Amino acid sequence: MLRGQGYDGASNMRGELNGLKTKILNKYPEAFYIHCFAHQLQLALVFVxxxxxDVANFFINASSLVNLIGSLCKRCDVFREKQQEQIPKALDVCNLEKGKRLNQESSLMRSCDTRWNSHYGTIVSIIVMFEAVLEVVEWTKNDRNQDNLGEATRLFKDIQTFDFVFHLFLMRLILGITNELSHALQKNDQDIVNVMTLVEVCKQRLQSLKDDDFEDLFHDVEKFCEEPDIIVSNMEDLHFILGKSRCKAPKITNFHCYLVDLYFQVLDMQLKELNDHFNEENTELLLCMACLSPVNNFASFDKAKIVLLAQLYPQGFDRMDLINLPIQLDNYIHDMKMHGEFSSLR
Structure with missing residues (x-):
């Protein structure tokens, strides 16, 4: 009677040869495997x-930044002091709102690879507290008694580049969209149809970014670079990659590099991974199953999809059963709706 199986994507679970999924399918071929959706989203983000x-190097720098500031109590104290100094300045120039629970001390959020959406929190906290971050890294770099002197010197240089800020805002954009989906997938009361809708919305939002949001992103990056005096790259200049010969390097502009080789490429990779992980086979099975829900007076009932669900289980329904099923389903739904006790099921 086994009709489904679902867990995470570890090789010993979903391996094609000796995985648990395969062992069960060999004995029960109708036990369709559904990969945990929240875990699939994590895998799609990690892959990119x-x-x-470029993205990999950015996350290495972001992680190093958090570790550098949080590794010593003295640096954390300096970080809090810098934040406290900046709040009155920001209030004076009306950059911050006044009110209860606003402008409290905070720290850089530490990311976790097993919960990839936590990187979104890290990115947002770096953006919000960038000036304090910059000052603490500079203080660490200038204090010869500090550990990680070389790391601080490298980070101080790297984070004050247009390239770092562009990656910061690009990944905030992408992870901001997928972050909402991640939280929704982990809700205990989430229903299947809504999850399918949310996945599709996430894909559409990423596609819309690719179509027409690059100029808005570039404007945000340009504006952010003004206060810390970060030099904005001229998009018409030729782009050169560090460590590669300028003579042999392809003649491409900065605009081409950031738009085509980074912005489009990262979004294409993200969309491809989401399409691969949330494929039609899994979503079709789940959407058909959702039609069996009796909630709200059988509002999800869809005869065609339930017939399709039956076709996915040929051992349970022969040709005669499939011919009779549509008529039986019509009788069934009329019968259920005639009985008041079924109208308020949750």
């Missing part, structure tokens, strides 16, 4: 971060 060299 590992496969794109």
């Amino acid at each position: 971060a590992k496969e794109n060299e």
